[in-house]
Amino acid sequence: MKADPAGVLTGVHYLDGDKACAEGGLAAGCRFFAGYPITPSTEVAERVSERFPYMGGMFIQMEDELASMAAILGGSWAGVKSMTVTSGPGFSLMMENIGLGAMLETPCVVVNVQRGGPSTGLPTLPGQADMMQARWGSHGDYRLIALSPNSPQECFDLTITAFNFSEKYRVPVLFMMDECVGHMTEKVVIPEADKIDLTERRYTKKKPGEYLPYAYGEDLIPDMAKAGDGHFFHVTGLTHDERGYPDMTWEMQEKCVHRLIDKIDKNVDEIFMIEEENMDKAEVVVISYGITSRVALRGIQLAEQAGMKNIGRMRLITVWPFPEKRIRELAKKVKAFVVPEMNYGQMVLEVERCAGGQCKTILVPHGGGTVHKPETIYQAIKEAYK
């Protein structure tokens, strides 16, 4: 399916990441947006509130982030692509209903423009310390998808991908930006609507009375119905059977929750996106994501200038599910992974786990508030070569 031209601002623009993300949402066909102001993500909401009246979209500023998250789940069940946007504290407030989204298998996109934390932290300054929250933030076991852009152009492109993934796998997709990428202004090229491919939601073809909300086939993803179509379906956050009815048994827990995990885990190869460079002879691989990937580039250049030639570069675009297989492969071949990130060690835990002691893993931590100094990353690469 191609994008609706009404939402596509075709042309070459000079936009910050927040606005580019908003444009990505509109191009992806998002027509319901519920949000609550919070720095540094507010510009996304502002942009949407300005643009929606011209294209028949509905923007509402809710009373808080709990409401925003609950509202977009409702919007999605009414059959409209829905998104919300927030930063650190708001992301924490959304967690319970992100879990409901996972349990009800509700397509939607949640943008988190990360700032320094914990608590109120650094409202106007960058951080990347919500990465594990994106993985484990809501209680219970589940799998979601999280993407991390590193430029305004990617904020546009990947927001569309986020919607496509959410529709295909019926999960909330977390869009993990950071303040730098959100407020950085660069060239953003928005293609024509007929060049934008969208994944359509798979609605049930069953007649009313025959539809079971959680009956699934080989791909483990149930067909959806929307409110008002006469199916009289029921969905619940309780552990449920294929009718959507509560079933409080360990057997049903195993069946219900395991599938939520399997439907993502079994499709990792389709979901994971990474960017790699100079991997063939790499002795040391620098793994980063978001704004840090751009700083890492300079760190690598410094190391190369100092004579270290075989430095591989990997950028995580999909951060969850984590590209385990690829890291395991590389761990057998390389001396070390260097992981700079704007936190005191989050994604590095995954790298370390997958490396399984086969090579060194060196964290380059940073508390946030500004980006790494390239020299720090260079020093870590030097350390890795020893």
Added chain:
Amino acid sequence: MKAAEVEEIQKKPKTRKTKSVEEEHPLEKWLRMDRMPHIWCSTCGIGTAVTCFIEAIKKTTLAREDICVVSGIGCSGRIAGYIKQDSFHTTHGRAIPFAVGLKLANPKLKVVVFSGDGDLSSIGGNHLIHTARRNLDITVLCINNFIYAMTGGQVAPTTPPTAIATTTPYGNYEHPFNLPALAAACGAVYVARWTALHVRRLTNSMAEALQKKGFSFVEIICPCTTLYARKNKLGSGLDLMKFYHDNSVIVNGADPREVDIQFQSEIKVGKFIDVDKPTYLDSYNTYMKTKLGDKFKPYGVTDEERQ
């Protein structure tokens, strides 16, 4: 009736032909019969409220497939699971914002939030007041049993002063909410209260609320014999019904500020508020049209309606 008379009747041969036991229950079409028996205790008032709701739907001209039911968590939170409509059992306190999303994404839907006093006015209180303020076109039906029943009888924002709950073992010392006054103060265009005894009036009121444009709120005072009545030694379900009978006063048009409920006090019931005001969507469409003119694409209005 005297015992002798009863015996006399019982001795009489039955002249009426017994109908087939296979006969359909009058609510069968409207309930998820494959989920029966429900989880509610005997003498609980929620079942009565559900029956009234279904009878209310029948009184309206609403298309059945357009009616969605959203519940939060708690005993009343289970309502969505038993009513055979598109129905959503959401998180604690968030039934209203979920409903807001449904309604705004598809304004054709008639979205009903059917939940409890703790869910709607404590953990979900913020959503109740703001959705009323916006006059968002949904109906909120609030079961008030004065207690958190599902979790075993803890104090609620509606528990009357001095009443015993498991977390106020010496009696409640807080000021409770007067829910009709809260809803009215925040801008609800329809506010009513009935008890689970007033089935006919409650049904009519629910039907009115369903057909009212804007934010409508109906409070249903419900017996909870397992917890509230037992903790407070108020007797059986029948005793509670008798209490409602003897102590409810119908005061249609009463000032909602004057309908607060004290421990075992008189309960004022009736339709308190019924006014007209533009809904959230009406305001949006009217205002934006004046601001943006023809470039504005009205929301939730079909092309036919626009012309």
